[in-house]
Amino acid sequence: xxxxxxxxxxxxxxxxxxxxxxxxxxxxxxxxxxxxxxxxxxxxxxxxxxxxxxxxxxxxxxxxxxxxxxxxxxxxxxxxxxxxxxxxxxxxxxxxxxxxxxxxxxxxxxxxxxxxxxxxxxxxxxxxxxxxxxxxxxxxxxxxxxxxxxxxxxxxxxxxxxxxxxxxxxxxxxxxxxxxxxxxxxxxxxxxxxxxxxxx
Amino acid sequence: xxxxxxxxxxxxxxxxxxxxxxxxxxxxxxxxxxxxxxxxxxxxxxxxxxxxxxxxxxxxxxxxxxxxxxxxxxxxxxxxxxxxxxxxxxxxxxxxxxxxxxxxxxxxxxxxxxxxxxxxxxxxxxxxxxxxxxxxxxxxxxxxxxxxxxxxxxxxxxxxxxxxxxxxxxxxxxxxxxxxxxxxxxxxxxxxxxxxx
Numbered sequence: 499x500x501x502x503x504x505x506x507x508x509x510x511x512x513x514x515x516x517x518x519x520x521x522x523x524x525x526x527x528x529x530x531x532x533x534x535x536x537x538x539x540x541x542x543x544x545x546x547x548x549x550x551x552x553x554x555x556x557x558x559x560x561x562x563x564x565x566x567x568x569x570x571x572x573x574x575x576x577x578x579x580x581x582x583x584x585x586x587x588x589x590x591x592x593x594x595x596x597x598x599x600x601x602x603x604x605x606x607x608x609x610x611x612x613x614x615x616x617x618x619x620x621x622x623x624x625x626x627x628x629x630x631x632x633x634x635x636x637x638x639x640x641x642x643x644x645x646x647x648x649x650x651x652x653x654x655x656x657x658x659x660x661x662x663x664x665x666x667x668x669x670x671x672x673x674x675x676x677x678x679x680x681x682x683x684x685x686x687x688x689x690x691x692x693x694x695x696x697x698x
Numbered sequence: 699x700x701x702x703x704x705x706x707x708x709x710x711x712x713x714x715x716x717x718x719x720x721x722x723x724x725x726x727x728x729x730x731x732x733x734x735x736x737x738x739x740x741x742x743x744x745x746x747x748x749x750x751x752x753x754x755x756x757x758x759x760x761x762x763x764x765x766x767x768x769x770x771x772x773x774x775x776x777x778x779x780x781x782x783x784x785x786x787x788x789x790x791x792x793x794x795x796x797x798x799x800x801x802x803x804x805x806x807x808x809x810x811x812x813x814x815x816x817x818x819x820x821x822x823x824x825x826x827x828x829x830x831x832x833x834x835x836x837x838x839x840x841x842x843x844x845x846x847x848x849x850x851x852x853x854x855x856x857x858x859x860x861x862x863x864x865x866x867x868x869x870x871x872x873x874x875x876x877x878x879x880x881x882x883x884x885x886x887x888x889x890x891x892x893x894x895x
Contacts, residue, residue, distance in 0.1 A: 549722035
């Protein structure tokens with residue numbers, strides 16, 4: 499948690515909420531109230547989960563501005579779909595699924611958006627800069643340079659720890675494809691990091 | 699030259715490093731105010747987002763425009779009920795069709811919305827003739843506020859057609875326009891019925 503508080507260097511209340519993480523009962527109460535259209539309860543849920551949702555979006559899109567838009571869209575959709583949340587999975591996981599769908603939806607629907615996401619100047623300096631360790635920063639940069647499919651699988655599987663079944667479900671791909679993309683990502687990352695290692 | 703064992707070891711190190719990457723990253727600005735504006739444009743105040751770091755508050759103008767719509771709608775109803783003092787109470791909270799499926803300049807609005815809009819606008823134009831010039835000018839000015847907001851949101855949507863935040867605001871704006879037109883139509887219809895009697 500200390501890393502989170504120093505990493506983002508933000509001083510508004512989301513970090514404060516994250517620092518005083520509520521117990522499961524309190525979160526369940528916020529969810530119940532939010533489902534009854536209590537905006538303050540939903541804001542509390544937003545404050546609790548925004549960093550992990552934004553983190554996922556920024557790593558999947560590689561763009562700060564895209565990640566901000568995706569995060570906002572994801573929470574708006576979550577608000578609209580709250581009645582459909584049955585608690586089969588953790589609320590954070592449910593939010594992640596919505597965020598992944600949002601990112602993929604934006605990429606699929608608009609080539610213009612996708613071009614913008616992939617534009618070289620948009621390759622994010624910001625998320626990488628949160629890594630205090632030089633090796634991690636290199637890895638973060640290298641992940642950003644991965645092709646879209648490999649990056650998405652690597653972020654969900656290797657960074658966020660989702661299984662191939664979960665990752666393939668979120669991305670709408672076959673489990674075999676998820677495994678192949680992860681293998682591809684690892685090979686490309688090893689190449690990139692190896693080359694950087696030899697040039698420095 | 700590397701062996702398979704070396705490759706596997708390097709791979710293990712890579713995966714271990716991946717698990718050390720931050721999974722929670724704080725946004726550089728507070729994203730909540732724009733979310734709040736979208737999920738409930740009826741809220742009269744948008745909380746202060748606090749200090750920003752150069753990031754433009756892109757959607758707050760549109761959100762503010764939609765907030766204006768609600769005020770405009772209420773003002774129209776109030777003005778008409780004051781001016782045409784003998785008019786029956788207006789039916790509020792009317793649910794009118796609005797299509798969520800198409801937005802921005804790239805797409806036409808759905809057929810349900812189009813039909814409803816044509817019908818209500820036709821009714822509105824006919825009924826406006828029964829209002830005093832002052833009331834009519836007030837109604838038209840207020841409707842223009844709504845239509846300006848719609849145009850502004852549509853312009854923003856042309857550059858970001860998939861933006862759910864803007865889509866939500868646009869739907870609200872169209873609904874509000876339709877509801878206002880419907881209210882005025884119903885109001886003036888009541889006036890005419892009374893005169894007929």
